[in-house]
Amino acid sequence: MSNNGPLVQEFERRLTEFLGVKHCVAMCNGTIALEIATRALELQGEVIVPSYTFIATAHALQWQEITPVFADIDPHTHNLDPEAVRRMITPRTTGILGVHLWGRACPVAALQAVAEEYRLKLLFDASHAFGYTYGGVPIGTFGECAVFSFHATKFFNTFEGGAVGHR
């Protein structure tokens, strides 16, 4: 976002408050936010993503030369199935990228358990989930970080925009 001027700083401060996270950095869109989060977490090799999401979830990884590995989803929720994630883990896996599709939280606790068991980094694509919660807790506080999109198609939009939130 342009030059870190006073309006950007106010925007980030208000996002932090609204999203209930400790830190929030505004970005030019959700795709770049995913790429920067991926780089910041030093992910490499393979990262597991849901087989049903917007293509940017996978593109952001591919552009960092990370292989997106597609795990099955739960047909009832359209979100990642944690057991399917477990089946896709290989020695090259470094992370899990959960997506809160349609604003419905993916199974955060079960994914956290898998990530801890295999020592994988867990982050979330919360592009659809601005202002949502999981178990009453703001969605952006789970995992290493959560990425939001403010594209014109989203509930809250800046025409183009995005952010990374961190608990």
Ligand SMILES: Cc1ncc(COP(=O)(O)O)c(C=O)c1O
């Ligand atoms: C699930 C999901 N991830 C990532 C993105 C990418 O966001 P943006 O369009 O802001 O780059 C979108 C946006 O449309 C999305 O729906």
